Amino acid sequence: MAKNEALQLLGGLTPAQFLAEYWHKKPLLIKNAMPDFEGLLSPEELAGLACEDEVQSRIVEEINGQWSASHGPFDDEDFARLPDEPDPKHRWTLLVQSVNHFLPEASQLLQQFSFIPHARLDDLMVSYAPDGGGVGPHFDSYDVFLLQGQGKRLWRVSEQTDLTLVEGAPLRILKNFDTAQEWLLEAGDMLYLPPQLAHWGIAVSDGKIDCMTYSIGFRAPKNQELATEFLGYMQDKLNQGQLSIAGMYEDADLCLQEHAAEISGTMVNKVTEILKSIQWSNHDVADFLGTYLSEPKPDVVFDPNKKISLSNFNKHLATHGIMLDLKSQMLFTGNTFYLNGEAALFTGESAMILAKLADVRALNTEDISQHPTADKMLLQQLHEWYLAGFLHFNE
Ligand code: SIN
Ligand code: CO
Numbered sequence: 001m002a003k004n005e006a007l008q009l010l011g012g013l014t015p016a017q018f019l020a021e022y023w024h025k026k027p028l029l030i031k032n033a034m035p036d037f038e039g040l041l042s043p044e045e046l047a048g049l050a051c052e053d054e055v056q057s058r059i060v061e062e063i064n065g066q067w068s069a070s071h072g073p074f075d076d077e078d079f080a081r082l083p084d085e086p087d088p089k090h091r092w093t094l095l096v097q098s099v100n101h102f103l104p105e106a107s108q109l110l111q112q113f114s115f116i117p118h119a120r121l122d123d124l125m126v127s128y129a130p131d132g133g134g135v136g137p138h139f140d141s142y143d144v145f146l147l148q149g150q151g152k153r154l155w156r157v158s159e160q161t162d163l164t165l166v167e168g169a170p171l172r173i174l175k176n177f178d179t180a181q182e183w184l185l186e187a188g189d190m191l192y193l194p195p196q197l198a199h200w201g202i203a204v205s206d207g208k209i210d211c212m213t214y215s216i217g218f219r220a221p222k223n224q225e226l227a228t229e230f231l232g233y234m235q236d237k238l239n240q241g242q243l244s245i246a247g248m249y250e251d252a253d254l255c256l257q258e259h260a261a262e263i264s265g266t267m268v269n270k271v272t273e274i275l276k277s278i279q280w281s282n283h284d285v286a287d288f289l290g291t292y293l294s295e296p297k298p299d300v301v302f303d304p305n306k307k308i309s310l311s312n313f314n315k316h317l318a319t320h321g322i323m324l325d326l327k328s329q330m331l332f333t334g335n336t337f338y339l340n341g342e343a344a345l346f347t348g349e350s351a352m353i354l355a356k357l358a359d360v361r362a363l364n365t366e367d368i369s370q371h372p373t374a375d376k377m378l379l380q381q382l383h384e385w386y387l388a389g390f391l392h393f394n395e
Contacts, residue, residue: 009033009190015115023116024143024194024220027157029183033190039149039212040105043128046212049096050074056097056299060135060171063090067136069170072096086131086205093129093203100124101300101327111360113145113216118358119293119331122219129153129203130210137177137200139163143218145192148185151203151211155191156182158198174198195220233288234280245277290338294329302327302340302389313383318369320393322382323362328390330358339390350378362394 010018011030022028041049050057050072057072059082070078083090100106106124113121122142126149127135137156146155159180166173177200184204185191193199203211237243249270257264296302302325308316324330330339337344337354346354357363385391 028192030190032188034188037188046128058095061092067169091132093127093133095127097125098123099126107326120218122217125215127213131205133203134201137174138172139196139198141195145216147190147214149212149214151209153185153211153213154202154204156200160198229292230288286333290331290333291341294331294338295341300327304389305386310383316393321364322391323394332358344381350375
């Protein structure tokens, strides 16, 4: 990714300028970020996705000022009970998560945001709302690019530090919202928002064209979550014998205690010293991040590909090239490559090939023929990932 190239997507800023001035700091409105962008799917297609078992979706309603949220999969009846015409007393929106897992065009759209590391990417969420619909005033723990598809949305942002939420509401709605700035976004416009910034998006229907918004979300994990997951990772290492703490508790110096039931200060000190010997290196942290951040979410399942022999696989690879499954997440650190939570170590030309696969999610036939010295292990690994359904041949 060229850091010094000004991008229309960023309103004429270079990715490096955007990162320095706005990323994780302050909002940026970009008019006409994607000229001619009107969306990737119709409201009907989005509703269709929300009816699929493996798709995470929500309908958020505001009926006479009361908020409610229901979770998919939905069916025709769920949509039939929603008002046909915009009703100020009954507003609603449909939100569908991880559309990039189901629509190749959505995955390609995310590629335009590769100036942010894949390790931070969460998903592309698409929302549909008739006039007045939205999820109410709130803040997220995400960095997000809100790209307007069809229709319009009025975005209000606030500078407030009061993040008190409405009690008892089934979703996080801010109790008070003071608008500091507002913008009306039209198709192709985009608003970047850093985490914790209070915002409120209200669909504005233009005649018959209802609002669809594409949220390119980047997760900022909570420190508590990182610590919990890392300790789980260390525990797994301990259980699998990859980490061992030598010796056993010794108390040849035991002194007579007044209370047999008391855990003495001496015992606590000794165990404190033993526990201090649990150490980790940057390598452990990198391995943890690669594993954890490439791990599929619990609801993600891969369909294994039809079995083919390694030699057949190699022939197809040379003539078609390969691409990651839309649900696959591939990251690397140093020479270790992580695909959907599985680690593989490669060096030299093989590592260069895998780095490209991780960066752009595909390898064409030249990528493969340009590296004739790629080792057999790499082909075996790609074959294994192919069988698991993590990869497919390019169409
Ligand atoms: C949306 O309604 O499309 C965006 C929701 C949000 O504000 O995060
Ligand atoms: Co939000």
